[in-house]
Amino acid sequence: MAKTYNDLYLDTRQQLRKAGIEAAQLEARELVCYATGKSRDDFFRDSRLYAPHPVERRLEELLSRRLQGEPVAYIIGEWNFYGMPLEVDRTVLIPRPDTEIIAGRAIELAKMAGEHGRVLDLCSGSGCIGLAVAKHAENCRVVLADLSEDAIRLARKNTRRNQLQSRVSGVRLDARENPPDLLWDFNLIVCNPPYIRTGDLETLDPSVRDYEPLLALDGGADGLDFYRIIARKWKPALRRTGTLLFEVGYDQAGDVSDILTQCGYHNITCHPDYNGILRGVEATL
Numbered sequence: 001m002a003k004t005y006n007d008l009y010l011d012t013r014q015q016l017r018k019a020g021i022e023a024a025q026l027e028a029r030e031l032v033c034y035a036t037g038k039s040r041d042d043f044f045r046d047s048r049l050y051a052p053h054p055v056e057r058r059l060e061e062l063l064s065r066r067l068q069g070e071p072v073a074y075i076i077g078e079w080n081f082y083g084m085p086l087e088v089d090r091t092v093l094i095p096r097p098d099t100e101i102i103a104g105r106a107i108e109l110a111k112m113a114g115e116h117g118r119v120l121d122l123c124s125g126s127g128c129i130g131l132a133v134a135k136h137a138e139n140c141r142v143v144l145a146d147l148s149e150d151a152i153r154l155a156r157k158n159t160r161r162n163q164l165q166s167r168v169s170g171v172r173l174d175a176r177e178n179p180p181d182l183l184w185d186f187n188l189i190v191c192n193p194p195y196i197r198t199g200d201l202e203t204l205d206p207s208v209r210d211y212e213p214l215l216a217l218d219g220g221a222d223g224l225d226f227y228r229i230i231a232r233k234w235k236p237a238l239r240r241t242g243t244l245l246f247e248v249g250y251d252q253a254g255d256v257s258d259i260l261t262q263c264g265y266h267n268i269t270c271h272p273d274y275n276g277i278l279r280g281v282e283a284t285l
Contacts, residue, residue, distance in 0.1 A: 006047040035059035091150035110137035113187035127155030192247040193226035253278035
């Protein structure tokens, strides 16, 4: 029996809800749009039209992958972050709403830096934070830095996609090493490092554990390895009154604040996410 595009959406949403997927409404819409090749506006416009059988079969294949645990962002190959379309694949973490809190604060700090402000997005992954800063703080220049060559390749593609290449560059480096001589004098270093405790990796949801890159997840025995190293080694890359801004795990704000204090930072401030959990920690030299 032929189904309308809206029927496909409702059936998909029902199956996702039955599988316990919280964002079933959003994911159903994204899967249907991807399967049909329609934009969201086109989908709503055509929702009462009948879908061709090849589209139904294509959607069944996509839904099967999702029900087996593959994140929808990897299935469709892109995700929206802070109003920007970003290409994503299994070499980078999927941008999450929690990180938009960090991006929003980074934008504020970049704007405060004024003309010619310099921002470093360390452990940049897809480039989501740094690109959001570049888009909304138009006077600053941004460097995206990551250990993964694949991540830097993807971040550069996202830079071009959002037409920010005149003010954004990408570089491959290891955040655990001393900063290269050319990377210094930043008003802001923003970083969403790996922060999952090694012993907790196996307990992660399968959609994270089995698909997202281990390199971007494993923060060492207590999840704090990168915070200790970056707070100490990257101080010389900040301007005298520069700011270091971290995303942290749900229970790490206190520990990261202590690390920053021990490393000689001042004006330590914690920022809550949409649920009131402290997910951002910033400090100045």
